[in-house]
Amino acid sequence: MEFEFLISLLERKLKAPLPGKEAHLKMSPRPIDERRFVAEMPVGIRNSGVLILFYTDGKGSFFPLIKRPEYPGFHSGQMAFPGGKMEKTDENVIQTALRETEEEVGIDKHEVRVIGKLSDLYIPTSNFLVSPVVGFLEHPPEFVPDPKEVSRIVPTNLNQLLSAEIHKETVLEINESISLHTPYFEIDGEVVWGATAMILSELIHVLEQADS
Known part of the structure; x- marks a missing residue:
């Protein structure tokens, strides 16, 4: 997709109602954790x-995806967007996303032009409400x-994301008692699943509805 058209399209589409749950469900692990979609947050x-x-x-x-290092925690070794938790000094989640991106991958937050946001997504395992901010350089x-x-940065070609060839499914063994039937994107040899895949699913939905 041509870059100037992409930015113009996103500037318009992110002001319109977003698909939210409809798009998130397409890449949600199964069985579905309905706590993601409750109206009242915990x-x-x-x-x-x-x-x-x-x-x-x-x-x-x-756009860049990052791979988290291995550590004791919920999201160890997973593929993600640059970002993290909101600090008291952050004015809003947009500032959080910009600050964390600067800290994690070295991009000057003042050079990022923010377009808007996709739908918030709740992650029950870590009790985070994630706000996906969209911007460009x-x-x-x-x-x-x-x-x-x-641990690594994966530059991701948007045309690759829109290709059906990288849309796959597997069964992830979370622990001895939990197995998840999981849709995922295979990007540069990495399994992109969970919240990151669900956010990407909404992005795809927005871009594929370009004529609506």
Whole structure:
């Protein structure tokens, strides 16, 4: 997708009603965890912001995904967007997403042009409410990953994301008692599933409804 058209399209579509749950369900692990979609959020919920950061190399449109290092925790080793939990010093989740992206992959937050947001998504296992912020750079990025936060950066071609060839399914053994039938995207040899895949599903839905 041509970069200028992509940005113009997103600027328009992100102001319209978003599909939310309809799109999220397409890439949700099964059995469905209905706690993701309740109207009233639980007590003690933690707000977080992630950034879908578009840029171009002059030929195609890209955004970075990151792989988390292995650590004791819910999201160890998983593929994600740059981002993290909201701090008291953040004015809003947009500022959270920009700050975390600067900290994790070295992109100056002042150089990111924010377009809007996709639908919030609740992650029951970690009690995070994730707000996906969408923005872009007017020049190719020079990523500087923080090794404590990022084990690798995967530049993701938007045309690849829109290809049916990377849409796959598997059974993930979470522990001895939990198995999840899981849709995922296979991107550069990595399994992109869970909340990240669900957010990408909404992005795809928005882009594929370009004529509506």
